[in-house]
Amino acid sequence: MSAGSEASSTKGDWRQRFRSIWHVDFEFREDANHLPIPVCMYAREERSGATISLWRDELLRSTRLPFDNGLDDAMVAFASNAELQCFLSLGLPCPNNVLDPYVENIVAINGNTAVWPPPGEKNRKGRPGLLDALKLHGLPARPREYKDRMRDMILGNEDYTPEQRHEIQDIYNPEDVDDTITLLDVLAPTIDVDHALFHGRYMAAVAREERVGLPVYSEYLLDELVPMWDAIRLHYIQRDDELHLYDGVNFVEERLWDLIEAKGWDWPRTPTGKYQLKVATIGKQATRYPELKSLARLRDQIAELRINKLANTVGPDGFSRCPLLPFWTTTGRNQPSAKDKMFLPSLPKWLHGALKPPRGMALVELDLVAEEPAILAGLSGDPAMIADYQNGDVHWLFAVRAGLAAPDDAIDQRIRDLCKPVCHGMNYGITPYGIAAKTKKSLDWARAMQARHRHAYPVFHQWLGDTVVQARFDEVITSPFGWRQIVTADTKTRTLMNFMAQAGGSDVMRLVSIVATECGITIAAPVHDAFWILAPLDDLDATVARMTEIMTEAGRLVAGIPIRVKVAAVVRWPQCLGDVRAPDAKGQAMWCEVRDLVRNGDLQKVSHG
C-alpha cells in the first residue's frame, strides 16, 4: 500500500502528532468461553513501512506490546475491540492510543440514509464491516466469499498445515491491514482526532467488558432449565393458550388470522398485507383487546423465547458472553446481540434471576436514576426541571406543577403513572393521541397535560425547539461528547428531539465504562442506563462507592448536573439474583414458578434440540 502511505503524509494534519501509527490485525479463533485465541498478528507502521508478523507461539512469548506504545504512538485497528481482546488474552495491556476506522466510518455516515443501509438493502441491520466500508468509499474490496473461506479455515482448525499457515499469516492477515490503511486514508480528513481517540479508548473499555461477561447460575441454566425447556413451554402453552392458537408447541399463524377476522379487530399489517404477528405487536394490541393479554404474556415470557440462544453464550467458566456491538444505534449506544446469541439483560426479567457471581464475589447493579430527564434538565438549563430532578421524583413533581396533586401530598402511584408517559413523551414530541393512548385518558386531558408541561418547563421547550432548528440548519446534531448524526430531509423531527437524551445517555455510559475499567473496576455488562459490576466480597463497599462516584461524575460532565446513582441489586455468592430479588420485583414470581416446575419433577422431561 505504498500509494496509501505516500498520500497519508499530506492528508489529515492530525497524523503529525503521532511518532508512529501502527495498523494492526489479529486472526483468531474462539474458545469454549467465547474468548479469542490469537492465531497470528500482523502490524505495519504507515510512514516507515516497518512490519511485524507474529504467529501464535511468538505472541505467547511476548511480554509487552510488539510495537511502539508511547503517548505519541497510535494503534489503528478495524473493529478494534477484537484486537484489544486478543491483547488482553495474551496478558498484554491495551495500547495508549487506539484509533478505529470502523467507528470513524460510522461517524462519517451516521444518519445518512442515502448511503447506509446500501440502496437495495434497506432492511440491512447493523453497521458497515470492512468490505462494506471500502465499497462505501469506492475502494476496491476483496470478494466476500474469499473472506468467508479464510475465516472458516481459521475457525475450523486448531492446528494448521504449513500451506494454511502461509496463506493465513503471509497473505490474508496483511491484506486486512492494507485495507485498513486505505480506508483510514479516505477517512483521515474528516476525523476529529481527539474524539476518535476517545472512541478508541471506549473500544478498549468494551474489550474489557466483553472479556468479563455476565456470571450466571450455569448449573441450573444449562443442566436443569435448558433440558426441560420444551416441557416448560408445553406446560405454559397448555395452561395459557386460551384462544387455542398453538398446535403442541407450534404457533399456528392462520388461527390468529381467523380470530382477527372473526372478531373484526383493527390490526396492523405488514407491507405485503399480512397481519403483523410480532410479540411487540400482540403486546400492543392486548391493551386494546384484553382477550389477548394471556397470549401476549405467553409469547413474550415463554413460548417464543429461544433459550438456546442464551445457552450458546455460556461457557464452562459460568460466564455469559455476548458481543456488545458498540456504536450500533444511531445515537451511539451499544446493541448487544449476535447470530444465535442473546444478551441476557435483553431477555424477560424472570430469566435475570439466573445472574450469579462467582465464588468470593458479589454482583452489583448500579442504575443512573432518571438519566434521560436529568440530561435534558441539565442541558436545557430549565430551572424548574433541574429543581424537580434534584428534589425527587420528576414525574410526581410534574404532577404537582400540573395541578394534579398538592405539594405536600404523599406520592399517589396512580397519578404518577399517568404523568410518566407525559413527561417521557414531551421529551420527543408525543402527540395528544399518543398520550391519550398511553394513559387511557381523554384527548382533552392529553392536550391539557401537554399545555401544562409546556407551561411548567418553558425554558426546556424553548431549548428543545432551538436544538431541532439548529440541527436542521447545520444538517448535523452532536451530543455533548461529540457523537454526531447527519441530518437529512428524511430525518424525523422526533428523532432530533430524542437525540440529546439518548446520545447524551450514551456519552455517560462511555465515560463510565472508560473510567471504571481503567480504574480496575470489573464491569460485567453495561445495560442501557445501568452497570452490572463484579467486586470481591471483602472489597464490596469500597468498589460500590468508587463506581457510584464515577457514575455521578460522568453524569455531571455530560448533563452539567450530577446524576443520582442507586444500587439496584446486590447478589453475593453463593446466591443468585432469583434468591435475593424482592417477591414483588418484576419477573420474580415467574422465576420462582419456573424453578418450582423444573425442580418438582412434575414436567415430563423432554430432550432438548
Added chain:
Amino acid sequence: MSDESAQKPDLKVVPKGDPADIFNDLAALRKASKLTVKRKTVLVNVPVGKPPNNVHFRTHPTLKLENATVIKEKEGTRDVFYFIVPEMRGHPKLAPRLRPVAIMLTCTWPGNGILLWPVPEKGDFPAWESEKAATKLAETEWTQMVWNPEKADYNVETAENINIEPTWPTESFEQLLKIGFADLIVDNEDHYYVRRLRGIID
C-alpha cells in the same frame, strides 16, 4: 487445547487512585452546546373574549384599557368584538350598539393562554357586576367564572392550589391590542363593518 480451558476474568481489587484524575483529560472533550439559531415565538393571534368556563384566569393589574367601546356581534357560533375608536362613537349606525368596556389583559391556565377580555363597565345587570368583581379578584388569584342559569348570574370561584404565576407576554399592550383586534378596529366610515350596517354591497 490448554488455552481453551475455563478462563476466569481479571478480577482486581480497586486501586486507590482518584477517578477524577482520569476524568480530567476526558472533560476537555465536552463540546459546549452551541445554539446559534435565534428562534423566537412570534405572537400572531390574540383572542378577544371572555375566558371559557373550564379554565382559570388571572388579569393583569395594570395592563388594561378603560373607557373603551366595542360592539359585540355573533358571527356563526363565535362572538366577534369590533373595537370602535372614540371618533366613530357618534356614528348613527354604531352609537346604539356600543358597549363601554375595560379591555383587560388576561392569562388562562392551563396552558398560559393570553386573551383580551372586554369587561362591561356599566353595572346594568348583576352578571356584569360579577364579571367586574371576577376581574378584580383575578388580579391576585386564579379565578373561574361559570354561568348559573338559575341565578342568571356567574358563579365566581378561585382555584384550589394552582401555585404558579402567569407568564405575561413581552409585547407592549398596544401591540397586543393591534394584534387582537387587527381588522376589527373601526376607525372610519369605509370600514367594511360600517358599510355592512349601512347596507352597502361591496
